[in-house]
Amino acid sequence: MGxxxxxxxxxxxxxxxxxxxxxxYIDALSDDGKHGLTIIAFIGSVFSPYYKRSARGDPLNHSSLNVALYGPRGRWAMTERPSGAVVQERDTLSIGPSAMRWTGDALEIDIDERDKRLFNPYRRPVRGTIRVMPEALNTVSFGLDPAARHRWHCLAPRARIGVEMKEPALSWKGGAYCDSNFGDESLEEGFRLWHWSRAHAASGSVVNYEGVRRDGSHFASALRFARDGTPExxxxxxxxxxxxxxxxxxxxxxxxxxxxSVIKTxxxxPFYARSTLSTQLYGERMMAVQESLDLDRYASPIVQFMLPFRMPRSRS
Structure with missing residues (x-):
């Protein structure tokens, strides 16, 4: 449903x-193929062990900006912050010292985070500015379940990105994608697993979404976005x-x-994988970004025990 x-x-x-x-959510690949990134701003962080333990009463109190830089000088950061560190406005979202701003023709992201590595107490700075410039915008969202308790909105099926990182020192341009998801319940209440992929075609974009809902029903859909962002x-x-x-x-x-075939994971x-693929869709060779998520694994006690070592929580 849309x-x-x-x-x-x-x-x-x-x-x-x-x-x-x-x-x-934003993902991007550099034009030279050497770099990639994902940036996800969460309110009611779906992968937060702290939000899960709290019985999920206050989503704003469990917000974070996840920054993953792939390739040479890669970094990974995801610090959860309380509601006092979050500012929500129509076109601006601030989470701690980092912020996203929609200017009307671009999404600008100021990043000021620190990475987290297992068994290493030193947290390196992750600082810089990202600019995502949509080449197409879509105004139609879709329910992922019959009651539309989980909704997906592909904001920009196709975009350009400019990356200017100070720490680590990185500068590149490439192709990007941007979407958003909203839910009235936890992700694991709605789903057992899902697989998602997006690819840029010569004209437009393709998104595949499928999985198994918590009630055991399967869902699968394919959308083609025209150059102007219209979904079909x-x-x-x-x-x-x-x-x-x-x-x-x-x-x-x-x-x-x-x-x-998988180009690079x-x-x-333990419960999630993101990869770049070489694929062919509708007769055209493409590179795709693909994700697989197992929510039964996420909810397991051993994964819940491990997550705080990867996702620290700040008091401010």
Missing amino acids: GAHDHAGPRFDAPVPPGGYAWW PAELTMVAPLPNSFWQVERKTRADKGEA WEDA
């Missing part, structure tokens, strides 16, 4: 109910199995003839 928005671009002041979540349902191509990740997370995607966690 619903139209009256605001082309992110709405950072959207209300998040108790137990729910909101996130704004597309025929689902064949399932293309991918090798399990190092942590044995099951991965799959959609592709012509059911054939796709950027993120490999």
Whole structure:
């Protein structure tokens, strides 16, 4: 199901109910293929062990900016912050010292975080400015379940990005993608697992979304976005199995003839994997960004024990 928005671009002041979540997601690959990134701003962080332990009464009190820089001089940061460190406005979201701003034609992100490495107490700075410039904007969102308790809005199926990092010293440009998700309950209440991918075609973009809901029902959809961002349902191509990740997370995607290959696994966690793929969709060779998520694994006691070592919580 789809619903139209009256605001082309992110709405950072959207209300998040108790137990729910909101996130704004950007991924990008550099033109030279050497670098990649993901940035996710969370309110009611869906992967927070602290939010889960709190019975999810106050989503604003569990907010974070996840920054992952892939390739040479890579860094990974995700510090959870309380509600007093968060400012929500229509076009601006501040989480601690970092902030996102929608200017009407670009999403500007000021990053001031510190990374977190297992068994290493020294946290390196992650500082810089990112500018995401949509080449197309979409105003239609989609429910991921029959009651639309979980909603996905592809904001910019296609964009350009400029990366200017001071720490680590990185400067590059590339192609990007931006979306947002909203939920009225926790992610694991709605789903057991999902697989998602996006790819830029010569004209427009393609997004595949599929998984298993908590009630055992399956869902799968394919959307093709025109150059102007208009979405149209597309025929689902064949399932293309991918090798399990190092942590044995099951991965799959959609592709012509059911054939796709992993170029690089950027993120490999006990319940989650993010990769770049070589694939063919609707007769065209493309590079895709693909994600697989296992929410039963996320909810397991051993993963909940491990997460605070990777995701620290700040008092401010």
